[in-house]
Amino acid sequence: MSNKNIGIKDVAVAAGVSVTTVSHVLNDVSYARISPETRDKVKSAAEQLGYGPNRLAQALRTQRTGMLGLVSEDIATTPHAGRIILGADEAARARGYNLMIINTSGSASPESRDADVEALLERRVDGILYATMYHRHVQLPVNLGSVPAVLVDSVSTSGSITAVVPDEEGGARAAVGILLSAGHSRIGFLNNTDDVPATRDRLRGFRATLTEAGLDGDAAPVESELSEVQGGYEAARRMLGREDRPTGLFCYNDRMAMGAYRAAAELGLSIPGDLSVVGFDDQELIAANLYPGLTTVALPHYEMGAWAAENLIDAIEGKTDLALMALHPTILDCPLVKRDSVAAPVR
Template sequence: MTAHRPPAASATRPARITMQDVARAAQVSQTAVSLVLNQRAGANIPPETRARIQAVAAQLGYRPNAMARALRQGNSSLLGLVTDEIATTPFAGDIVRGAQQAAWQQGRILTLVNTDHQSALEQEALSALLQHQIEAYLLASMAHRSLQLPALLRGHPVVLVNASSDDPTLPSVVPDELRGGREATEHLLALGHRRIGLIDNLDDSVAATLRVTGYQQALRQAGLAVDPTLMVKLSGWQEAGFAGALALLQQPRRPSALFCLNDRAAMGALDAARELGLRVPEQLSIIGFDNQELIAAHLRPRLTTMQLPHYEMGAWGVRALLCPEPDGVRQARLHCPLVRRESVQPPGPDFG
């Protein structure tokens, strides 16, 4: 008769080492192991016993049960990041990367949920995260916009990323769109451009309003009037940039430079310039906004643009969750730096 043998442990999934295993190997009580490995203050454990427990735990490869600890303590080492579509686009994915890196540096793990703009899915996701004792939450938006705090998260630590709120007590971080629009225009002005066209293809968004205001501020500060005939507003992406550039560049006194409110509009503007036989940047300068790497760095000529601080916003959000009011700021606006490439230069002799 063949003796019954227990099944061998899977080579790919070893059995979990428990505190009981550590206690047996170290020849101490499970209570002593729990006190040492959970770093309980005031535990009266002799130093030599404490050292032996720690050595045995390391040798066996013991790992604490994070979920069990979370249930005991009422929280976990997990941070929740709930987004509308950031996780499915390479454009704003640096928000996730920045948040993940900052969380890791603080000994936390980031849990990501992408809702695809579905409110029902957001409610379901938040309920699941709350059941898993998530410590704190980032609510991140693909586009800079105003958000209302979901009712389920009231009373929990929350930071808005690339979004703001009417609630002054709710921490948030957004790009400084106003300054970005102003500095993009100032860069063109500093090179000598005076007729600067603007292509707005961002509908009535927070970002568009602030970028346009920055453009107007820079013109006025340079002593120039804001000329409505140099501003076009169209819905769409590349096609809006193309149509807007055609309209501006076929005026009797065409602009020497175009400020496009995002890089996809700038791509369309470059196509329009080629169709009209204008060389960029020799006869026309074009500057964009966002620094979408898959676009801006691969156009010909490569696009000068303003960098959206996605990585920095994600990292700031995590720091604000774990260290309230980093740098003494509750509502942060982060700088959008200029990325210089080859699509901008001083105006040609036709504009001297």
């Protein structure tokens, strides 16, 4: 809690610097030439004295409220993707901003989404994050560009707004790569039926990685179903019923991998003894609790949220140009999470 009796002059005296220096440090003035040592000294003095800048005075001076809006297409009700919110919130707080969240639905009408953005604008947010539960193209609310904005886990159909998305193809390459490294040469892919970037990019990564390893990626078996447990089960039953059944499976997501586990069990195949399985998403309640634990690829939800908040604040404070960044989406790595579902194939 800030001590209301402590002022900026007290901080300046305690730190042995001028009031102007204290103001520049605490307001993070980009053009101020202040050494890291002096910045640390000022921040330490302010913390010891319990001094906090007056938000109302700051707002009047800078015309900023210190509030960011986040429009969440379903992610606020989804623990898996909710780390987007956590990453954005923690990054915002570290910069002295607070996050205001409105949850909407991916199936909401354009008018409804316009109203959600308008509700944030009426509360004078300095910028808006627009986040979706899964990587896809979105038609944006017409009023989103009224303040600086960044898209999270999505790209706009117009390509006019800065976006941060996961490296779907790179994640697929990592998934197939661990199967190849274990010695598998017959590898199948259980893919999604929805026409979204993840479906196309993960398939591209699957085929390209096999081809680069000297295998025929275009001829590798692919079965597509809805990206749920039942879809994974049905696709895996077809895949594993082949005479030349794969010894390794790459699954579009962890839910489909769960269905593949069930199909393998019904066919008397052990994992990883008879069949190695790799998922995608690292949905902790699934991947870590399957037996054996599922090797999978993690989506960088937290990192995307934090990146978006950091760059939105930089734009608000005049430190970066979102228009230039909008030319190409920023792509963040999808790291491999090794557990126990991959082993060398039985010879």
